[in-house]
Amino acid sequence: MPRERREQQILDLATAEFGDRGYAHASLADIATAAGVSKPLIYTYFGSRDGLYTACVRRAGDSLVEAVARAQAVPGAQDRALATLTGIFHALDSRTQNWRIIYDTTLPRPSAAYDQAHAYQRALNTMGSEGVADILGDASTPEDHSLLLSWWFGIVSTTIAWWRDHPGDTPADMADRCLRVFTALRQPPAAADPVQR
Structure with missing residues (x-):
């Protein structure tokens, strides 16, 4: 397998492992085993x-920031909020662990990983x-x-x-679901029927 494809495979598996277990508890040995490579090869490719x-x-982070930045061009604050969510859903399609690794609370400080994640945050x-x-x-x-943020x-x-x-929901499904929920929250409750006596 060419190195570029092997690196992407390792990144896919590492993202799943780090996303599921966090930086502090993820196992490089498990990542290497799942990729069918040795731990030393991971160190050769990524250093540490x-x-x-x-x-x-x-x-x-690159895909998420790019998607959210594109949504900022949508006019109207409420439409922009939905566009932002839709962009996030497309950026995270089949990779919801990406959100967790950017906001991982187990990242050691100081470290390059923490600095990079914090920049995207x-x-x-x-x-x-x-x-x-x-x-x-x-x-x-x-x-x-502060509260609304x-x-x-x-x-x-x-x-x-x-x-x-x-995981069966597509990004479009999620955007539609959020729109329905937001719409329902904005509507006044229906008036109760008067009690007949």
Whole structure:
């Protein structure tokens, strides 16, 4: 197998392992076994455990940041929010572990892997913060902004976790599901029928 294809295979398997178990608990031996290579070959290709994780994060982060950045051109804060989710779903199609490796809380500090993941977090969070500011408008307080940004991050993370448990849904399915849920949340509750006496 050519080196480039072998590296991509190792990155696929490493992303799944790191995504499932986190940096601290992932096994390079298991990654090597699944790839049908030796651990020394992984070190030859990536230099270290940290180098392998950094390569996984870079691949995941590039596609996510690019997808979210494209969505920022959509006019209207609410349409932009849905476009952002849709972009994230397409970037994570069949790779929901990518979100987990970017936001892995077990990454050692300082390390190249942490620095790389943190750079992507900052880029994604900055775009999220700008979107939240557009939704809230000028009348909001910094605390309002902080709360809504936390909600937004929680919604995105929870939705991705739900999708991971429902892998049969396509990115389009997920976007449609989110649109239905958002629409239902925005509608006033139906008035109860008066009780007949």
